[in-house]
Amino acid sequence: MKLRTARRISQVFFFSLFLFFVFVSDLRYYKGYPISLFLELDPLVATATAITTHTIYKGLLWSLALLVPSILLGRIFCNWICPYGILHHFIGWLMGKGRAEDKVRIESNRYRSIYQTKYIILIGMIIAALFGSLQIGLLDPICLFHRSMTTAILPTLNLIFPSTFYVRQNFYVGGWVVGFFLFLLVGMNVVIPRFFCRVLCPLGAFLGSIAPAALWRIERNPTKCVDCDLCLKNCEGASDPHTQLRKSECFVCFNCIEDCPEDAISFKFMPPLQHEVTTPAVPARRALLGGMLGFAFFGFGRTSGAQDRDYDKKVIRPPGSVEEKDFLERCIKCDQCIRVCPTNVLQPAFLQAGLEGIWTPILNNKIGYCELNCTLCGDACPTGAIQRISIEEKTGVGKFAEQGPVRLGTAFYDHGRCLPWSMETPCVVCEEVCPVSPKAIFSREVTITKRDGTDITLRRPYVDPALCIGCGICEHECPVTDEAAIRVTAIGETRSRDRRLLMDGGVTNSVRELEQRKR
Amino acid sequence: MAFFKSPGGEKRGRNAFVRTKVPLAERVSAIVIVCLLACIGIAIAIKGRHFDPNLYSLRTDALESTTTAVEGKAGTLRAGTGVQPGEEGTTNTPKATLPPALPAVAKTSAGTSGEGGGDESSTPPAPATPATPAAAASTAQAAPMDINLPGIKPMGKTEFYNPDNLFEKIDGRAPAYLGFNFQSLRSRSFSVDGADGSYVDVYEYRMDTPINAFGMFALERDPAGKPIDFAPDGYSGELGYYFRQGAYYIQILASDQNPQTVAAAKAIAVDRAKSIPEDNAGLDGVRRLPVAGMVAGSVTFVPDNAQGQSFLKNVFQASYDYDGAKLSFFIMLATPQETAAAWKSYQTFAGKFGKEGDLPDVQGAKIFQAESFGKCKVIYQREGELGGVIDAKDAEKARKFVEEYLQGKIK
C-alpha cells in the first residue's frame, strides 16, 4: 500500500469522524462520545488558552498527541487529519483547478508571497492572547468548521430533511454571516487551491512554525530531477518541492512522490537542509504589523466598555460560565455549546458582547430557555469557558445547598404588557413553569372591575429576585410572544462579582461562596 | 473519475505517471497507519458506550437536601437570622398572642443568632452561629420516625411540619404552639398487632428551649391527669400520654382503650422519652416550687414583667391549697444582686400603695409583708432567690406558708 493511499483513507476516516461527532451532538445520541475531540486535539487551542489562562484545561492535553508527531513529521495534520483541510482539498479538486490541464495546475501550486499572511495573522492573535483576549477562534479551522456546521449548515439541511438533526427546527441568529463566510472561504479554492489553508489558517501557521524542527522531510534529489515541475501538479501545500522545499508549507500529502516520473522525490529522515527554505518567509516588519493589529484588537475591544460598565443586559451567558473577562480568555467560539443545547436557547452573539465577543454564546429566551436539570453546554465546552459543573451544583442541591444555585440573571416584569397587570386577563403561565422550589414567581390576588362592569379576580405575578435563577422559561412561555411581559436580563448572575443585584446571597457572601467553590 | 470530462486537451490526466515500485518500508508504514486509524475508531466507539448517566440527569441522593422546607428569601438553606433582608430589628418578636393567663413566651436567646424564626435547617447554620444542640436536634427530627418495638408497625409515612404549615395538622391549636416558638413537628401513626383497627398516634413537637416546651405542655395540661415516672414533666390521660422531655412536647394518643393499644401507647411513650436527651435548662425555678399542696396543673411561667413589675423576670408560679385557703406562690431565680435589688424595688413599690412592714428574717432570708386593696403579699429574698405569696386574703396564712417554706417544712 502506498502512503498516499493511507493518506486518502485517513482523510475519509477523519472527515467522517468529524461529521459523526457533529451529528451525534444531540441528546438523543450523545452517550459518551468525545464530541469535542478535534478541538481538544487542536494544538493552537491548547497553546493559545495556555497563554491566556496559564493552564491547560482538562482534555486539551490531548493536543500533545498531535503536537509530538507534528514536531517529528511536519504538517501532517493539515492533509491527514484536519477536516476543514480535507473539505478544502475535496472542494478544490471538485470545483477548482483539480481538473484543469497540467500547466494550469502546476502554476496554481507555486508558492506565493501572499501565503505569509497566515503567519502575520497568527502573530496578531498570539499578541492579543498575551493581553488576555482569545481570538484564535475566529479563524482556527476546527472552530470555524464546527461553528459553521452548527449555525448554518445543519439548520439549513434540517429544513430540507426535517427532524434529522433536531427534533424540531433549530434557529441560529446571525447564522447567515457564518454560512456565507464559509462559502466565501471554500469558494476561494477556485482562485487559489487550498486558499484558506495556505493564506489564512492560523493553525497551519502554528504548525508551520514548528515544522522546521521535523526530522522527516520531503527531499528532492537534484541529480535525478529533470526540472519538469510535475511534482507541483498536485502539491497541496504549495511548498515548492521542485526547487527548495519550504518545509513549513509542506502538507506531507505525498502527491509529489507519486507524480515524479524520475523518482527523484522521497520522504527522508534528516536530509541535508541546504536544499530547503527551512523557516517561514515572513518579513519582520510585516510581522510587527500583525502584532500591532493584534494588540489593537485587544485594546479597542476592551475600551469600548462592553465588558465593564456598558455591559449589554442581553448578554446572558450559559450556566457554569466563568466571569466575563475570564470567559473572553477561554471562549474559542467553537459554538459546541450552541450545538448541544437541547432547547436552542444558546445563540452566537454578534456585537452585543463587544468586539471580542463575536460568535460567543449568549441566551436568547425568545427562542428557548435554559432547562433546569441540564448542563450539556458545560460538558461540551473544551476550554472551560463554561465550566463542567454537575447538575447538583447548577441547581444548588446536595452539598451545594448552602451556596445556592447558579443564577444566569434575573427576570423583570413589564407590567404594561402583562395580561393580569394591564389587560384585565388572567394568566400566570410564568408562575406555573417557574422550575425552582419555592417558586421565584409568586402572585397576589386582586379583584378588579373590568371595563364591561363585571368583576374579575386576578392573580398578579411578582418576581422574588432572591430566588430567581434567570433560566428564562417564564419569558419563553409568556403568551405575549413578540416581546414577553417578563424578561430576563443579565443582572444578578452569580458568576460575576460586579453584576449582583442583591446583598443577601449578594456579593459579600458570594465571594465567600465562590472561594469555597475551589475544586 | 473517467466519467467527468474537464476542459483542456489531451494533456490532462490526473496521473500521467503511476509509481509502481513501492519500497517495503513504505508499505509497512502505510499499513501500520491504517491499523492505527482502525484502533482509533474502535476506541472512540468504546468510549461512546461508557458514560456516567449522572452527567445528564440529577442524582436522586442529592435531592435529600430538599426534604425540608426552605424558608426565607435567598434560595439557600442558610440558617438565617430572624431579621429578613431589608428589615431592622435585633430580637425576634413573638408570633402570636395568647390568652392573658399565660403571656407569650419570647425567645430567651440573645440577639440575632440562633434558629431563625421558623427556619428549619438540616444543614449546619451560617458561619456566624456555632452549631447548637438545637441544630443537631433539628437534623434528627428531619429523619423518618422509626420505632422498633414489638407489637407495633408503622402505618403510613412520617409527616413533617414547620411553623408555616403546622395549622394543616392541628388547625386552630397552631397559634398557641407558635407562641412558644414551635420549631417543627414530626408525627407518625403506628398500628397495633393483634388489635385490628387500633392505632397509636405519635406527635413530637420540638420547641426551641425546654422552658418553652414546658410552657406549651403546661398550657394544655389536663388537671385530672395521673403522674408518670418516665419523664420530668408529664401525665397520662384516658387515651394517651403527654410529657415534656428536653425541648420536646410529646403526645402519644391511643385510638381506643383496648388493653393492647394502651400498652402499646405506654411502650411507645417510654421509648420516645428515652430517645430524647434530658435537658431541663432554665427549669430550675420549677424544681424549686414546693410540691406539697400544689394544685395540679397550676404551674405557670412568665418571662418578664410578671405581676406588672419590670424587675420580675423568669417567674414560676403555682397555686396551692394550704390550710383550707388557696394561695398563689411564686419563685424567681437570678443572681444575688438582682434578687436583692428586686426585693428592694418590690418593697418600695408595695410601700407606695399600702401598708408595708418587715418581718423577722427566717433562715437568713429577708421578708416583708404588704397589704393593699384588701389583698396581702409576703415576699422573701435570699441568695439568688426571690419569691413569696401574693394576692392572699388571709395574711396570717400567707406569712405562715412562706415561713414554713423557708424553713424547709413545705417541700
Add this chain to the structure above:
Amino acid sequence: MNTTPGSNEDENQPRENAIGRREFLIRAGAAGALITGSLVAGRKLWQPDHYLPGFEDQKGLQLPDFRFGANKLMPSMAIAHGPDHEKTVSAAIGALGGMSRFIQKGDVVMIKPNVAFDRPPALAATTHPDALRAVAKLVFAAGASKIIIADNPINSPTGCFLKSGLRQVADELGLDLLYPETNSFSPLQMDGEILKHWTFFHEPFKKATKVIGLAPCKDHNLCHASMTTKNWYGLLGGRRNQFHQHIHSIVSDFPMMMKPTLVILDGMNVLMKNGPTGGRLSDVKPMGTVVAGTDMVAVDSYGYSHLLERDIAELTYIHKAHDRGLGNKNWKEANYKEVQV
C-alpha cells in the same frame, strides 16, 4: 531511510546527501527539545479539574489599629463652641490635650475628609476647607512628616476635590492628595456583620501611621445621619451601592473596620435636611460646634442629639454599634470636656 528504490548507491554522492554528525545532533536535539518542552509544559500547566479562576487564596488585607494616646486621666472627647472655624477646631483638639498627644514626630498622617459630592463648601455637604486647614496645621505643628488626604467619592473625584475647596488647601499646605485610581484598591477581609470581603481604597493607608477622620455633620435620607462613622464609607470601592440594602448593618461595621487615632465632627455648619447631598443654603444651620474624640460612636451620639437636634432612638446604626461593643453611645459616660471659645 529513503524511499527511492536503492538507486542511491549507484551515484557517487553519498557524502553530499548525507548530513554530518554535528548537524544530525543539532537537529535531533532541537526536535527532541521541542518535544520535551511541550510535554513538560503540558504536564505543568494541566488542569484536570475545573475551577473558577481569580478567587482562590485571595487573602484580604486587614487594617492596623491606628489608636494612640489612650490616657485615663485625659478626656477622650472634647466639645468646643465658638464662632471661628479654625479657632474652634484648635480649641477642641486642645481640650483633648493637644495634637501632640496623638501625633508624634515623623508620623505619616492620613486625614479622611468627606468629599462625596461636588458641592461648594457653603452647602455643608463636604468637609469644610477651613476645618481641613486647621487640622492639617495642627498635625504639621505636632511634627508629622507627611499628610495624605484621600476619599473615593460618589461624584467624580477630580470634580469633588476641586469644588469642595479641599484641593486648594492641599496645594496650599503641601498635602498629598491621592485620587482613587484603578490600582489603588485591594481586597479587605474582616468578619463584620455585612462586611466580610470587599474591595478597599488601600493606597492612602499603605504608609500611614495615624488616621484622622474629619467629617461634616449631615442629615442622611437613608441612615438618618452621616457623621464620623459613615465617613468611612468613602473608603469602599466596587459596587458599594448594594450596601443600601443593609445600610445600618454596614455603618455599624465601620468602627470594626477602622480604628482611627482621632475623629473630628465639624459641626460649625450642619446640614439639617435634604442630606446627604443638600443643595440649598436654607438646609444649612450654623451650630458653631466642633467635637473631637477617640470614640466615633460617642461623637456621633452627641452630634445626632445636639447638633442635628434629633431623637437618638432613631439612629439605628449607633445602637447596633453599641450593642456590638464597638463604641459607647452614652457619650456622657466618657471623660469629656466642653469648652467655649
